[in-house]
Amino acid sequence: MASSVSWTATEDKRFERALAIYDQDTPDRWEKVAAMVGGGKSAADIKRRYDLLIEDIQRIESGDVPFPNYRTTNRYANGF
Numbered sequence: 863m864a865s866s867v868s869w870t871a872t873e874d875k876r877f878e879r880a881l882a883i884y885d886q887d888t889p890d891r892w893e894k895v896a897a898m899v900g901g902g903k904s905a906a907d908i909k910r911r912y913d914l915l916i917e918d919i920q921r922i923e924s925g926d927v928p929f930p931n932y933r934t935t936n937r938y939a940n941g942f
Contacts, residue, residue: 867903867910870901873899873900873901873903876898876899876900877899879898880895880898883898892905892912895908896908
């Protein structure tokens with residue numbers, strides 16, 4: 863999810879929380895989310911981030927993004 867505006871992990875977490883609070887029917891949603899995220903993010907930055915998130919979700923749900931091939935280990939096989 864590339865963007866011209868950089869995002870910190872804290873801002874991402876605030877973004878997620880704000881989306882849970884301000885749903886699509888909230889007046890001035892993007893401005894309110896931007897205020898909650900902070901970091902100088904504008905309503906346009908927030909909307910762009912949301913649009914990219916939706917695109918990513920659609921790609922994942924459609925199967926366009928393969929599942930990662932996680933390596934498995936047996937380091938806990940003996941209860942350690």
